[in-house]
Amino acid sequence: MMARKEQGKARRLCFFAFVTCFLFSATGYVVGQDLYSLTDTLREGEGYIVQRSFQYQLSRKDTLRQGKYELFLRPHVKDTLHARKYAYEHLRLTFRKDEKQGPYLLRSFSFFPALPQLSPEAGSIRIPYSGSQAEILGQYEEDRPVGQWFLREYRQEEGEPADTVRLLNASFNQEGILNKQFYIMEEEPGQVLSGGFNTEGSLADTLEVRVSREGEEVRIAYYFDDGLLAGVTGSEGGFVQPVYMAGNLADVRLQEHALDSLFPDVLSYYLPDMPAAEKIRLLQPLQTLVQSFAKLQANHSSLVSELPVSLNVQPPTVRLPMYKPDKRELAFIQETYSRLSSLQHQADSLMALSAFNLNRYRDRELASLYARGDLLLDRISRQRNIFEVLSGPLQQHINPEWFMRRRLAEISLQDTVTYTYNDELLKETVDFDFGKESLSPFEQYQAYVQQLEEEFGQISSQVDEKLTEQQIDVPLKEREEQITALAAEIERLADSLQLNLYNPEVSSIYKHSFVEFKDRLLQQYGQLSSAERLEQADQLISCLKRLAARLEEAPQLAQSEQVVDQAYMESRLNPYTYTEMRVRLYERLFRAYRQTLVPYLVDRMLPAESCEDFLRKADNLEVLQRYMLDALNKNPKRLERRVRSQDGPETLIRKLGIPVFLK
Structure with missing residues (x-):
């Protein structure tokens, strides 16, 4: 009996020992997973103390971080009256086997209180403040x-x-590398960047810069093809102009000394008043991407070690190619540009002369032809602008085959023509099929230009037939054909005239005055009746011949560059002051010349009288040019004071002693 009791007691002891061992084992495991926390003082000053609060969880071996990890950095104010700055920083992430895993948060908030103020509520004190906040939100997977x-x-x-x-x-992709699209918005200077990276970490597709200036938005788009900077376009008010295009070769980093020579057209045209430093920032948009993360790291140095290392990306090398077209490519470009220029001049004249016929006859077929001609003129103008870029000074940076392939992809194969007849809105469809995709870009463009020429020929012949059907008398028709030819000749001569390269905007006023005056004559002529047009046709032809002959001469205005150089060498002014003074003088006087000369003519005179007065004014413009250059040579400092005054153009001319008046 006693033996049986001892045996039962031994069994109970064994069971108790087993339970005790199990509990000790479980307790040891739980203890290994305890949450560690630490609070210490980093610094202490007058009226405040900054403490760091740190908590994390370790694995059983006490070597691997596991679970939630948080770090707090904030001041504890001891005396509100002496507090001037509050700061709060919070880092939160999760570890799995010492690797960052899951959501990541870094938040920083700081505000700067002013001296306490007595609130309207009795007995309460209010502390006004202003502050800033920054945060980074992201996701980790296997420490990436x-x-x-x-x-x-x-x-x-x-x-x-x-x-x-x-x-x-x-x-970021699965390898922890920046990819796909990124977007950056900066309040100052009103700038937005958007773009993307390819799988190799280089820029891909399009990088767009949007700048808001004085309520208007300017866009500059950088195009990349296989890591190469393939082109740049700028847009303003819906107008897109190709500014820089490139193809192959060369390896240059985007540095300040290279940017000024490679991209002057983009920034000078679209952002003329922006300081040079801001222009450089626009041309190095990836630096902003890097600096945005780096700035936050620098501001919160206590947390730098916890930020993802992969965020410290470096901007990739952008290769800026050069290209040298061969002789066949150059010949094709020049021939196509010449064909398109001639076609545009003919289309301009046809549309200008046909407008009054459309208003007179009110014919549906003629209205359709006019709408088709307007559409064709728009297509011709677009292609002429493209080949003007190809044949211009940027030719060495352009691969014409690549460039034309891109432009061909933008051409629509079908257009809808809309016009009004008897207050009814009518629509027609026009197809353009200029070749198969298997053809080279040169062959496709040749076929497209040929189709434009054929379409213009059809419209021109149909317009002639329609006008004949309307029984326009033969003498008047012959004279109007001569007027059309002379108008096209004036357009061609004005387009080929090169004047005063020191200031293209001012020099163009001279030749544009002839074109504008010609257009006003044709506009007034088109408003006359058939009998009045026949009476005025000979005078108009005579005037157009004189305008064309005047443009064929070598005007003294074109020789002003040598005189300006001589005046600059002999003057004692600072070269920048001298240049600014000359440009301002030209702009004020020549703009007044254009504004007062062309509009007030034609409306008051017959073609013969207005033509005589216009040519006299054109001669006076050259006299005005010579007097201004003479004033620049004789007394530049006196001229500078006159130009910087607020006097009107006529007063300025009188004070300078120039016997030319714009009345």
């Missing part, structure tokens, strides 16, 4: 940043909604 990452920086005044100073949206 993946997916979408966001950086936001805010600025806030008391009682006002927060303003976003910078917003960045970037994407």
Whole structure:
């Protein structure tokens, strides 16, 4: 009996020992997973103390970080009256076997209180403040940043909604490399960048820069093809102009000394008043992407070690190619440009002379032809502008085959013509099929230009037939054909005239005055009746001949460059002051010449009288040019004072002693 009791007692002891061992084992495991926390003082000053709060969880071996990990950095104010700055930083992420995993958050908030103020409520004290906040949000996977990452920086005044100073949206692939699309918004200087990277980490497709200046938005797009900077376009008010195009070769980094020579047209045309430093920033948009992350790292040095290393990306090398077209390519470009220029001049004249016939006869078929001609003129003008770029000074940076392939892809094969007849809106479809895709870009463009010429020939012949059907008398028709030819000749001569290269905008006023005067004569002529047109036709032909002959002469205005150089060498003015003074003088006087000369003519005189007066004014313009250059030589400092005054053009001319008046 006693033996049986001892045996039962032994069994109970064994069971108790087993349970005790199990509990000790479980307790040891739980203890290994305890949450560690640490609070220490970093620094202490007058009225405040900055403490760091740190908590994490370790694995059983106490070597691997596991679970949630948080770091707080914030001041504890001891005396509110002496506090001048509050700061708060919070880092939160999760570890799995010492690797970052899951959501990542870094938030920083700081505000700067002013001296306490007595609130309207009795006995209460209010502390006004202004501050800023920044945060990075992202995702980790196996210690690598993946997916979408966001950086936001805010600025806030008391009682006002927060303003976003910078917003960045970037994407990482599974390897922790920036890829796909990124987006950057900066409040100053009103700039937005958007683009993307390819799988190799180089820029891909399109990088767009949007700049808001004085309520208007300017866009500059950089195109990349296989890591090469393939082109640049700028847009303003819906107009897109190709500014820089490239193909192969050369290897240059985007540095300040290279940017001024490679991209002057983009920035000078679209952002003429922007300081040079801001222009350079626009041409190095990737630096902003890097600096956006680096700035936050620098501002929060205590957390730098916890930021993802992969965010410190470096901008890739952008190769800026050069190209040298061969003789066949150059010959094709020049021939096509010449064909398109001639075609545009003919189409301009046909449309100008046909407008009054459309208003007179009110014929549906003629209205359709006019609408088709207007559409064709738009297509011709677009292609002429493209080949003007190909044949211009940027030719050495353009691969014509690549460039034309891109432009061919933009051409629509079908257009809808819309016109009104008897207050009814009518539509027609026009097809353009200029060759198969198997053809080379040169062959496709040759076929397209040929189709434009054929379409213009058809429209021109149909217009002639329609006007004949309307029983326009033969003498008047012959004279109007001569008028059309002379108008086209004036357009051609004015387009080929080169004047005063020191200031293209001012020099173009001279030749554009002839074109504008010609257009006003044709406009007035088209408003006359058939009998009045026949009476005025001979005078108009005589006037157009005189205008064409005047443009064929070598005007003294074109020789002004040598005189300007001599005046500059002999003057004692600072070269920058001298150049500014000359440009301002030209602009004020020549703009007044254009504004007062062309509009007031034609409306008051017959063609013969207005033509005589116009040519006299054109001669006076050369006299005005010589007097101005003489004034620049004799007394430049006196001229500078006159130009910088607020006098009107006529007063300025009188004070300078120039016997030319614009009345």
